[in-house]
Amino acid sequence: MTPHLKRLGWSQHFTAQMSVDEVETLTPVRISEVRRRNIIALTGELERLELALTGDLVASDFAVGDFALTDGEKIVRLLDRKTLISRKSAGLTSQTQLIASNIDTLFITTSCNDDFNEARLERYLAIAIEAEAHPVIVITKADRPESGNVDDFISRAKAIYAPADVIALNATNPDAFGELMPWCSTGQTLALVGSSGVGKSTIARGLTGLDIEIGDIREDDAKGRHTTTARSMHAMLAGGWLIDTPGMRELALHDAAEGIGTLFEDITDLATACKFSDCAHNTEPGCKVRAAIESGELDADRVERWRKLIDEDERNSETVAEARDRGRKFSKMAKSVLKAKKARRGE
Ligand SMILES: Nc1nc2c(ncn2[C@@H]2O[C@H](COP(=O)(O)OP(=O)(O)OP(=O)(O)O)[C@@H](O)[C@H]2O)c(=O)[nH]1
Numbered sequence: 001m002t003p004h005l006k007r008l009g010w011s012q013h014f015t016a017q018m019s020v021d022e023v024e025t026l027t028p029v030r031i032s033e034v035r036r037r038n039i040i041a042l043t044g045e046l047e048r049l050e051l052a053l054t055g056d057l058v059a060s061d062f063a064v065g066d067f068a069l070t071d072g073e074k075i076v077r078l079l080d081r082k083t084l085i086s087r088k089s090a091g092l093t094s095q096t097q098l099i100a101s102n103i104d105t106l107f108i109t110t111s112c113n114d115d116f117n118e119a120r121l122e123r124y125l126a127i128a129i130e131a132e133a134h135p136v137i138v139i140t141k142a143d144r145p146e147s148g149n150v151d152d153f154i155s156r157a158k159a160i161y162a163p164a165d166v167i168a169l170n171a172t173n174p175d176a177f178g179e180l181m182p183w184c185s186t187g188q189t190l191a192l193v194g195s196s197g198v199g200k201s202t203i204a205r206g207l208t209g210l211d212i213e214i215g216d217i218r219e220d221d222a223k224g225r226h227t228t229t230a231r232s233m234h235a236m237l238a239g240g241w242l243i244d245t246p247g248m249r250e251l252a253l254h255d256a257a258e259g260i261g262t263l264f265e266d267i268t269d270l271a272t273a274c275k276f277s278d279c280a281h282n283t284e285p286g287c288k289v290r291a292a293i294e295s296g297e298l299d300a301d302r303v304e305r306w307r308k309l310i311d312e313d314e315r316n317s318e319t320v321a322e323a324r325d326r327g328r329k330f331s332k333m334a335k336s337v338l339k340a341k342k343a344r345r346g347e
Pocket residue numbers: 140141142143144169170171172194195196197198199200201202203
């Protein structure tokens with residue numbers, strides 16, 4: 001592996017996928033922009049190539065951050081991803097839209113104010129775990145906590161998921177960025193998520209030295225609003241890459257059952273030991289989850305958040321057919337309720 005490729009974020013994971021023939025004839029590149037008709041990719045020397053899509057490959061098969069092999073003209077082969085973040089596209093066709101790939105670290109950003117909330121952090125943690133990206137909870141506005149003190153926010157964040165790192169900082173102070181360096185250096189790829197106003201753009205600016213507006217670029221055409229990924233991969237001052245595709249801001253939970261399972265492993269373990277395999281953990285006899293809440297081993301609020309997250313995930317993961325089915329069931333139910341009401345009123 002050349003040092004140049006390492007700088008691009010290349011690793012053994014990708015080398016191992018190449019045949020001897022491919023090593024001799026093709027060039028590895030990293031995809032930095034996905035356009036409707038072509039792909040912009042960077043070589044190890046950071047040369048920017050405009051590559052054609054040919055054969056079966058279409059733009060929606062690619063994510064910013066992908067590694068691929070090219071003959072210099074077109075993409076020949078897409079390499080298996082290390083990690084992938086996707087979302088369900090809005091609208092009638094509930095297709096999965098690829099948002100970013102081969103991300104090592106996800107900065108889950110919140111602030112020392114009302115934005116800080118366990119449920120929100122858990123949702124992003126489940127997304128990171130599902131994508132196999134390392135989660136770092138970055139708590140901004142540590143210079144002016146609106147309530148309590150910064151240490152309280154840090155301990156609350158640490159209590160959510162032990163493997164996640166937690167950093168509190170003043171994102172407007174350039175000196176504070178030193179703490180973020182372990183995830184920003186050469187070979188590392190990073191993405192930022194969090195609500196509006198928590199400081200994502202401020203952090204992005206601090207890490208890249210560029211005034212980038214994350215998520216502002218949209219294309220409109222007859223088919224409706226498209227997100228484009230123009231200029232979505234930015235070199236960080238410390239040597240790594242920051243990926244900030246527009247879809248990152250609107251990430252919703254979907255198909256993250258495993259992520260939720262890992263995040264709430266203790267509850268999941270108890271739930272599998274319940275007497276009934278379909279236990280809803282309400283009033284069923286032999287429910288280990290309820291028993292753990294009653295003994296004080298589990299926090300009832302956390303269990304509630306776990307259930308809500310599973311519900312949200314299942315709702316967002318359903319296929320178009322399932323959603324239609326649910327719609328039908330609902331309208332059937334609504335009709336029968338209406339009928340019963342009318343009958344009561346003697347209509
Ligand atoms: N004092 C202080 N202000 C901060 C900090 N982080 C962000 N801000 C300010 O908070 C405001 C919002 O920050 P942005 O970086 O625009 O937040 P964002 O997450 O990118 O917001 P959207 O673009 O709406 O998604 C700006 O005025 C920042 O200067 C911090 O750590 N301390």
